[in-house]
Amino acid sequence: ETGVTQTPRHLVMGMTNKKSLKCEQHLGHNAMYWYKQSAKKPLELMFVYNFKEQTENNSVPSRFSPECPNSSHLFLHLHTLQPEDSALYLCASSQDVDRQGRETQYFGPGTRLLVL
């Protein structure tokens, strides 16, 4: 039991669809993250939330819209995606957004997204 869950595990969507990815952490953490993992590329940080407030948006296109209603839940709303957005989307959490670099991030199992 990793403490971080993600649903759905797999998602196929057309470019005109609207869907949402969900992440939930059971670790009592305050910070949550969305990453994109594409084939043969290092993980890309997309968004960071700390105490429900967005602290980082790494130049992510507006077709990706995050939502953090509380410290335990994080959503990624998807609309009008492109085929190149097909990837594994990983959620992670840590105790805090640690400015001293001490915190360890714990990851969920990911959602495998295919955009047709």
Add this chain to the structure above:
Amino acid sequence: AQTVTQSQPEMSVQEAETVTLSCTYDTSESDYYLFWYKQPPSRQMILVIRQEAYKQQNATENRFSVNFQKAAKSFSLKISDSQLGDAAMYFCAYKESNYQLIWGAGTKLIIKP
């Protein structure tokens, strides 16, 4: 800019043998953290081991240990007594005074029975 390099795209080892995965990084900072994560076919990203740069002692977690050479900016992972369940992608990652993890490209580890 900080970079993390994993020069071995793929490694294979006989079950019960020892294997070492290499990782080098580039930074001008003196205080930072290094991590090894494992990603099995299930795609879960699992923390294997972490090392604080200010600690001279190499981190150890059961069969996993690191060889941290700060001057050489090297952070290799040694897996002893390899098991079939160790088969996975292994990612080296670096973090300094913020939350941003800088990731290597990964090494695929194959365990031969």
